[in-house]
Amino acid sequence: MSELPDALYTPEQVRELDRRAIEDYGLPGEQLMERAGASAYRLLRRRFPDARRLLVLCGGGNNGGDGYVIARRAHQDGLEVTLCPLVPIERLKGSAAAAARGAGEQLEPTAFDAEHLAGADLVVDALLGTGLDRPVAGELGEVIAAVNAAGRPVLAVDVPSGLSARTGAVLGVAVRAALTPTFIGLKQGLFTGDAPAYTGEVVFDDLQVPPGVYDAPAPVARLLGDGWLRDRLPPRERTAHKGRFGHVLVVGGDHGMGGAARLAAEAAGRTGAGLVSVATRPAHVPAVLAARPELMVRGVEEGESLAPLLERATVLACGPGLGTGPWGRALLAEALAAGLPLVLDADALSLLSAGMALPDGPRVLTPHPGEAARLLDTDTTSIQQDRFAATQEIARRYRAAVVLKGAGTVVADVERCAVCAAGNPGMASGGMGDVLTGVVAALLAQGLTAFEAAAAGALVHATAADRAAAAGGERGLLAGDLFAALRTVVNPA
Numbered sequence: 001m002s003e004l005p006d007a008l009y010t011p012e013q014v015r016e017l018d019r020r021a022i023e024d025y026g027l028p029g030e031q032l033m034e035r036a037g038a039s040a041y042r043l044l045r046r047r048f049p050d051a052r053r054l055l056v057l058c059g060g061g062n063n064g065g066d067g068y069v070i071a072r073r074a075h076q077d078g079l080e081v082t083l084c085p086l087v088p089i090e091r092l093k094g095s096a097a098a099a100a101r102g103a104g105e106q107l108e109p110t111a112f113d114a115e116h117l118a119g120a121d122l123v124v125d126a127l128l129g130t131g132l133d134r135p136v137a138g139e140l141g142e143v144i145a146a147v148n149a150a151g152r153p154v155l156a157v158d159v160p161s162g163l164s165a166r167t168g169a170v171l172g173v174a175v176r177a178a179l180t181p182t183f184i185g186l187k188q189g190l191f192t193g194d195a196p197a198y199t200g201e202v203v204f205d206d207l208q209v210p211p212g213v214y215d216a217p218a219p220v221a222r223l224l225g226d227g228w229l230r231d232r233l234p235p236r237e238r239t240a241h242k243g244r245f246g247h248v249l250v251v252g253g254d255h256g257m258g259g260a261a262r263l264a265a266e267a268a269g270r271t272g273a274g275l276v277s278v279a280t281r282p283a284h285v286p287a288v289l290a291a292r293p294e295l296m297v298r299g300v301e302e303g304e305s306l307a308p309l310l311e312r313a314t315v316l317a318c319g320p321g322l323g324t325g326p327w328g329r330a331l332l333a334e335a336l337a338a339g340l341p342l343v344l345d346a347d348a349l350s351l352l353s354a355g356m357a358l359p360d361g362p363r364v365l366t367p368h369p370g371e372a373a374r375l376l377d378t379d380t381t382s383i384q385q386d387r388f389a390a391t392q393e394i395a396r397r398y399r400a401a402v403v404l405k406g407a408g409t410v411v412a413d414v415e416r417c418a419v420c421a422a423g424n425p426g427m428a429s430g431g432m433g434d435v436l437t438g439v440v441a442a443l444l445a446q447g448l449t450a451f452e453a454a455a456a457g458a459l460v461h462a463t464a465a466d467r468a469a470a471a472g473g474e475r476g477l478l479a480g481d482l483f484a485a486l487r488t489v490v491n492p493a
């Protein structure tokens with residue numbers, strides 16, 4: 001992904017930015033549209049220099065207007081352009097109507113025919129942008145399905161048509177693009193939900209609007225990037241000692257699940273925690289110790305207290321392989337009562353959904369969509385329909401910083417929200433969540449606030465996975481492959 005700004009906006013907010021540029025700063029709407037079309041066309045030529053035959057599909061709003069500008073410019077450049085309005089040009093208004101007239105003076109618009117797709121080197125999708133306000137159906141839905149079935153590369157203008165710029169969910173059906181140039185402000189829906197499978201590469205252009213346009217509104221969320229991480233992980237003092245970087249206690253590893261606790265613990269160590277202990281079933285102690293002698297591993301019998309371990313810990317990581325039986329329930333109840341900053345994952349989240357009470361204090365919850373659904377007593381589909389709303393609702397209900405896992409991880413507490421666009425499908429394998437738990441706990445232990453540890457943790461974890469995948473491929477990536485990469489990520493150059 002190219003370098004992107006970090007401010008994320010809702011569609012309404014981007015509309016407000018457009019309005020400010022036009023009304024408050026006197027930039028004519030037609031000029032803004034001309035810039036948008038010109039910008040998309042320049043990118044098209046750069047990324048697809050060999051494309052000679054374009055199919056440009058235009059809708060009835062301003063997104064369609066951008067498409068008419070692209071069609072006109074391509075035609076002027078000598079490319080072969082098939083221009084298909086999906087809404088009659090007579091119905092267009094304002095800048096879009098003007099752009100359509102400009103194109104119509106030089107190009108004869110034609111009715112869409114699936115045959116056009118076979119003859120196109122590239123399809124320009126200018127059907128729907130931020131104005132999408134209902135599921136796509138009918139003729140438009142059929143056109144989008146035909147575009148996807150044809151397998152031609154697609155440049156989607158501003159947002160792939162059918163993808164919600166607010167949530168990143170597909171409404172009905174959406175265009176699968178190879179490239180999405182987007183303008184004025186980054187839409188938050190471009191990076192989560194279904195978006196990663198639909199946008200292709202996202203490229204941003206502010207269309208040179210005056211900087212004052214961005215004085216308001218304040219962005220609703222941040223896109224997490226390397227610069228953000230560097231600020232939060234400064235180089236250590238030469239005089240540092242292990243007591244400065246906290247003591248993480250991992251609580252988990254019921255019968256048959258010792259690996260989960262070990263993964264979380266090793267991840268905490270590789271992320272820079274000063275000390276890491278593990279409280280697990282006695283049977284797991286030798287294996288965990290043998291795998292990582294730096295860990296302090298204590299077997300806890302059924303009914304035995306965690307108190308001696310809790311006394312020394314500064315941060316708790318509860319849940320990996322914990323189970324939901326009496327052993328796990330008792331350990332979690334005792335851990336929660338200690339009042340330490342904590343990370344809750346996996347079975348700890350199940351116990352929370354089942355009604356275990358949470359005392360006050362800094363904490364991070366790291367649910368996947370299924371766990372999020374249980375926390376909110378709803379279904380996974382509803383969670384995925386609006387990952388922002390779901391994350392914020394869990395944050396509010398459980399008074400926590402929340403990491404909602406899955407492509408385009410969303411991080412929120414009651415005041416802030418961030419999105420992590422890093423990561424890859426290789427992460428869809430067992431144990432990845434345990435590693436994230438350890439990473440977040442280690443960042444808490446090193447002094448980051450709950451929200452910052454949650455956000456930085458998501459980014460560190462995903463970036464490590466990207467580096468590990470770059471070295472050996474996505475398929476077959478194991479959670480343990482992240483360890484070496486974690487160390488490189490938490491020592492940014």
Ligand SMILES: NC(=O)C1=CN([C@@H]2O[C@H](COP(=O)(O)OP(=O)(O)OC[C@H]3O[C@@H](n4cnc5c(N)ncnc54)[C@H](O)[C@@H]3O)[C@@H](O)[C@H]2O)[C@@H](O)CC1
Pocket residue numbers: 018019029030032033036037059060061062063064065066095127128129130131132133134135136137140157158159183184
């Ligand atoms: N002057 C401006 O404000 C600028 C706007 N820009 C472009 O304008 C776009 C936003 O324009 P609009 O607000 O006109 O919105 P759109 O171009 O997304 O279209 C809105 C129209 O589509 C209809 N519509 C919504 N959902 C539909 C569905 N599911 N099926 C069928 N029709 C549906 C609406 O009723 C409305 O008529 C941006 O995405 C961007 O591409 C850019 O040109 C930059 C400047």
Ligand SMILES: [K+]
Pocket residue numbers: 063125126127128129156157158159160161
């Ligand atoms: K579009």
